[in-house]
Amino acid sequence: MKDLSDGVYAQNPYTEEDKKHTISVLVDNEPGALARVVGLFTGRGYNIESLTVAETRHRQGLSRITIVTSGTGMIIEQIKAQLNRLVPIHSVSDLTMEGPSVERELAMVKVVATGEKRVESLRIADNFRARAVDSTLESFVFEIVGNSCKLDAFIELMKPLGLVDLCRTGVVAIARGPKGLDE
Amino acid sequence: MPTKQLNGSAIILKALHDQDVEVVFGYPGGAVLPIYDEIFKQNKLRHVLVRQEGGALHAAEGYARSTGKVGCALVTSGPGATNAVTGLLDAMLDSIPLVCLCGQVPTHLIGNDAFQEADTTGITRPCTKHNYLVKDIKDLPRIMHEAFYVAQAGRPGPVVIDLPKDILMEMGDYAPPTKVAHKSYNPQVKGDTAAIAEAVKLLANAKKPIIYAGGGVINSGPAACKLLTQFTQMTGFPITLTLMGLGAYPGSDDQFLGMLGMHGTYEANLAMHDCDVMLCVGARFDDRITGRLDAFSPNSKKIHIDIDLSSINKSVMVDLPIIGDVGHVMEDMLKIWKASQAKVDEKGLAKWWKQIATWRAKDCLAYKPDSKIIKPQLAVQRLQALTQERKDVYITTEVGQHQMWAAQHMKFESPNHWMTSGGLGTMGYGLPAALGAQVAHPDALVIDIAGEASILMNIQELGTIAQYGLPVKVFILNNQYMGMVRQWQELLHGKRYSESYMDGMPDFIKLAESFGLHGMRVTDPADLDAAIIEMIETDNSVILDVAVTPEENCYPMIPSGAAHNEMIFGTDVKTEGAIAEDGMVLV
Numbered sequence: 001m002k003d004l005s006d007g008v009y010a011q012n013p014y015t016e017e018d019k020k021h022t023i024s025v026l027v028d029n030e031p032g033a034l035a036r037v038v039g040l041f042t043g044r045g046y047n048i049e050s051l052t053v054a055e056t057r058h059r060q061g062l063s064r065i066t067i068v069t070s071g072t073g074m075i076i077e078q079i080k081a082q083l084n085r086l087v088p089i090h091s092v093s094d095l096t097m098e099g100p101s102v103e104r105e106l107a108m109v110k111v112v113a114t115g116e117k118r119v120e121s122l123r124i125a126d127n128f129r130a131r132a133v134d135s136t137l138e139s140f141v142f143e144i145v146g147n148s149c150k151l152d153a154f155i156e157l158m159k160p161l162g163l164v165d166l167c168r169t170g171v172v173a174i175a176r177g178p179k180g181l182d183e
Numbered sequence: 184m185p186t187k188q189l190n191g192s193a194i195i196l197k198a199l200h201d202q203d204v205e206v207v208f209g210y211p212g213g214a215v216l217p218i219y220d221e222i223f224k225q226n227k228l229r230h231v232l233v234r235q236e237g238g239a240l241h242a243a244e245g246y247a248r249s250t251g252k253v254g255c256a257l258v259t260s261g262p263g264a265t266n267a268v269t270g271l272l273d274a275m276l277d278s279i280p281l282v283c284l285c286g287q288v289p290t291h292l293i294g295n296d297a298f299q300e301a302d303t304t305g306i307t308r309p310c311t312k313h314n315y316l317v318k319d320i321k322d323l324p325r326i327m328h329e330a331f332y333v334a335q336a337g338r339p340g341p342v343v344i345d346l347p348k349d350i351l352m353e354m355g356d357y358a359p360p361t362k363v364a365h366k367s368y369n370p371q372v373k374g375d376t377a378a379i380a381e382a383v384k385l386l387a388n389a390k391k392p393i394i395y396a397g398g399g400v401i402n403s404g405p406a407a408c409k410l411l412t413q414f415t416q417m418t419g420f421p422i423t424l425t426l427m428g429l430g431a432y433p434g435s436d437d438q439f440l441g442m443l444g445m446h447g448t449y450e451a452n453l454a455m456h457d458c459d460v461m462l463c464v465g466a467r468f469d470d471r472i473t474g475r476l477d478a479f480s481p482n483s484k485k486i487h488i489d490i491d492l493s494s495i496n497k498s499v500m501v502d503l504p505i506i507g508d509v510g511h512v513m514e515d516m517l518k519i520w521k522a523s524q525a526k527v528d529e530k531g532l533a534k535w536w537k538q539i540a541t542w543r544a545k546d547c548l549a550y551k552p553d554s555k556i557i558k559p560q561l562a563v564q565r566l567q568a569l570t571q572e573r574k575d576v577y578i579t580t581e582v583g584q585h586q587m588w589a590a591q592h593m594k595f596e597s598p599n600h601w602m603t604s605g606g607l608g609t610m611g612y613g614l615p616a617a618l619g620a621q622v623a624h625p626d627a628l629v630i631d632i633a634g635e636a637s638i639l640m641n642i643q644e645l646g647t648i649a650q651y652g653l654p655v656k657v658f659i660l661n662n663q664y665m666g667m668v669r670q671w672q673e674l675l676h677g678k679r680y681s682e683s684y685m686d687g688m689p690d691f692i693k694l695a696e697s698f699g700l701h702g703m704r705v706t707d708p709a710d711l712d713a714a715i716i717e718m719i720e721t722d723n724s725v726i727l728d729v730a731v732t733p734e735e736n737c738y739p740m741i742p743s744g745a746a747h748n749e750m751i752f753g754t755d756v757k758t759e760g761a762i763a764e765d766g767m768v769l770v
């Protein structure tokens with residue numbers, strides 16, 4: 001017999017404060033699918049902090065979208081339910097709720113500096129395990145991979161050292177352990 | 184052996200045939216001429232030529248709602264598609280299954296700002312359940328069949344298929360519909376039995392239960408309505424219906440408390456407010472229903488049956504969600520109720536009905552009678568009285584006070600006989616919707632209860648009515664105002680009737696006659712019955728222009744931002760200033 005006390009009644013994990021959630025979505029790689037997802041967020045006033053998308057299962061024609069969003073528990077549940085009912089969406093998983101997960105983001109950071117500042121930037125990059133993927137006598141392009149906080153910290157440190165340009169991929173995330181993202 | 188290849192247009196017609204589509208409402212144009220050519224060459228599919236694409240969409244909605252089938256529309260590219268947008272969103276918000284075929288410029292011209300090009304999939308994405316742009320003839324048969332599946336499966340809605348002209352002319356293979364499950368969209372129809380069993384327990388122990396049912400029951404089908412009725416009558420619980428749900432339970436039955444919500448009855452709204460267990464069936468706690476959210480039914484356990492997970496906890500937190508199709512869930516609920524030999528709390532229930540009787544005694548729909556001018560409520564009541572013997576009456580409405588009076592005073596004994604624009608509140612819905620219902624039921628009595636302002640929004644459809652000899656009746660409650668706007672201005676904006684009065688109204692008799700239809704006007708209450716009878720008995724289409732009290736307000740009313748137990752009434756003299764400041768920003 002199912003334990004009804006937490007089986008059939010609505011769970012009420014509804015925090016009043018906004019919380020960050022990382023949501024993975026498997027979707028048909030077809031025109032309009034991404035637009036539907038993005039349109040849902042703008043149309044209903046939900047946040048998108050980051051969004052990444054790429055085809056991950058070529059033979060089935062499926063793409064994986066990783067969305068970082070924030071909202072109260074009620075809003076997050078709405079977001080998932082709204083995503084779930086889109087026709088081209090195969091699955092929706094809330095990586096934040098469904099056990100531990102690994103998140104990574106990649107940034108490329110261009111620093112223009114000479115002398116002491118140049119040396120310092122290289123030293124910090126080394127500490128952060130960032131790699132120089134391009135260098136001239138007056139500049140570096142560093143590539144750094146990690147969670148978003150690490151990237152934020154690195155970027156902050158590079159600012160006074162001559163950061164002139166940067167780009168970030170947005171977050172990709174995957175659950176820890178043997179389980180795959182089910183369809 | 185490969186079968187003979189067909190062009191895209193012929194494939195579309197074959198698919199429509201295989202999907203049991205008998206009628207399509209449409210309007211031609213350059214981009215869809217190949218389809219019209221195929222229509223010309225056959226006589227299985229009936230095409231009804233409307234007068235504006237907006238009319239085609241609402242007609243398809245009327246057809247769908249009065250039959251339970253998918254409504255089908257056909258429009259050309261560019262302006263044809265943009266004219267369809269309102270109807271698509273209307274169907275989206277009211278969960279009406281539609282398939283709309285739109286022409287598009289040829290594939291190689293897409294993105295070129297070609298003549299009559301519109302980004303139709305872009306424009307319609309937020310107002311459809313799903314949409315498709317067909318870029319390869321190989322995909323056409325699959326997309327056609329899938330569109331009909333998606334329109335009906337789960338919570339129904341409109342689907343657009345955008346069809347570039349070259350695809351319509353290219354040769355390809357047809358494939359009939361298959362039974363293969365959709366690769367991603369497979370809504371759950373069966374409810375969780377453990378949850379249903381728990382619901383039975385809650386309901387059996389309820390002292391002050393209420394059943395609150397909506398359009399989802401009607402969408403689930405007549406069988407679901409029967410099951411809901413059976414459950415309600417077996418338990419003896421009071422039931423209220425939303426605007427969309429009218430007809431899901433017999434309107435003349437004693438257990439029916441009337442419609443709830445902003446213009447719902449006192450007894451329905453107070454029962455919602457005071458209940459201890461609420462069974463919400465296929466309804467969505469819309470803001471017209473709940474009033475002020477933090478005061479909505481504060482002391483009840485709420486059970487919510489819905490096929491759409493996103494309806495759960497969207498605005499009101501419920502205790503016991505049951506995801507599934509109403510028909511399936513009600514069937515299981517009845518079974519479990521009987522199997523567990525559940526018994527209602529007779530004593531509690533008797534007390535509850537006594538309480539409800541005192542609310543009923545207030546007679547909240549009462550209005551001051553008038554012997555000189557026809558009261559709009561009287562007009563609807565007489566229409567109800569003079570049509571109630573017939574089983575084949577279909578009522579549509581426009582949007583405004585007349586719509587609410589129709590909802591309050593007409594009685595619907597069975598589903599699919601009431602069609603009104605609930606979610607979007609689209610003025611101009613009623614006439615084309617009536618036309619669509621009449622196409623589906625040629626011998627029925629189809630009446631559009633209209634306002635004089637709304638009717639002008641799609642008045643061109645009188646031409647369609649004339650062309651096909653559709654005996655649609657238009658019953659105009661002519662108060663010479665955009666009455667609902669005027670009412671809000673009276674209550675909220677110090678009686679400053681800004682732009683809610685229109686001069687230059689047409690002479691509706693002459694207007695009808697100009698289309699070859701019958702026009703009538705009635706101004707004296709003493710002549711009302713005779714006029715209604717003449718309207719009903721005329722074989723042809725009739726416009727009956729009923730001159731009603733211009734400044735009548737629609738009551739009862741839960742003002743914006745108020746709670747269910749803060750209603751205002753017609754007999755209350757003091758209504759000015761009844762709406763709180765913070766309610767004024769609400770619509």
Ligand SMILES: Cc1ncc(C[n+]2csc(CCOP(=O)(O)OP(=O)(O)O)c2C)c(N)n1
Binds near residue numbers: 610635636664665666
């Ligand atoms: C397309 C559209 N435009 C505007 C509105 C806002 N609106 C709601 S009711 C109403 C007045 C309707 O007047 P009428 O048809 O005469 O009906 P009455 O309220 O007088 O019965 C208006 C303008 C609407 N619902 N739909």
Ligand SMILES: [Mg+2]
Binds near residue numbers: 635636660662664666
């Ligand atoms: Mg009016």
